Amino acid sequence: MCEVFISADPRLYESRARSVRLHGVATSIRLENLFWQVLEEIAGRDGMTVPQLCARLHDELEYERGSVDNFASFLRVCCGRYLALQLSGGIPQDCRVPIRSLDARKVLATEPAGVPLAA
Template structure:
């Protein structure tokens, strides 16, 4: 079993820092190379670069949650969710299908409970 994991290219788990501009503010994000590759694939599916994708994710996270905690961790989880949804065939493997064209409710239907966010008391009102 371990061979499946330890055979990974060591470059894939080396970290790389990128400077990105979010609404005029320059910030640095440090992620493993494999996470950057997955984010590039996600962005390319919708015809954008990684920086616009990161800005869109940041904006939607702030809009939905009002705060951003550990944004680098959020990006790692986003990349992992994308790969898991591909593996579960919830997202088409055909990279020409834009993610924005998918029905999010259908993609997320019947996933493990631990994958969903529990609404806060404020959202339940």
């Protein structure tokens, strides 16, 4: 079983920081390369750059939920949910289909059951 995971290209789990502007302030976000690749795909679907996507997610998250304690962790969860929603059929695997064109309720209806949190 472990070979499936340990055979990953080490470059995928190397982390790197990228600079983005959030509310006009330059900030640095450190993520593993795999997550940057997924964010590139998500952003590209809607004609955005990764910094534009990060700023938009940050702004919408603040508007809906208030401040977030760990934005990098939030981005990792976004990547995981994106991939899970592709597997469940909620988000088409065809990257030419913009995410903004999808009905969010229909997409979320395909979301796999959540992971139980430890008590």
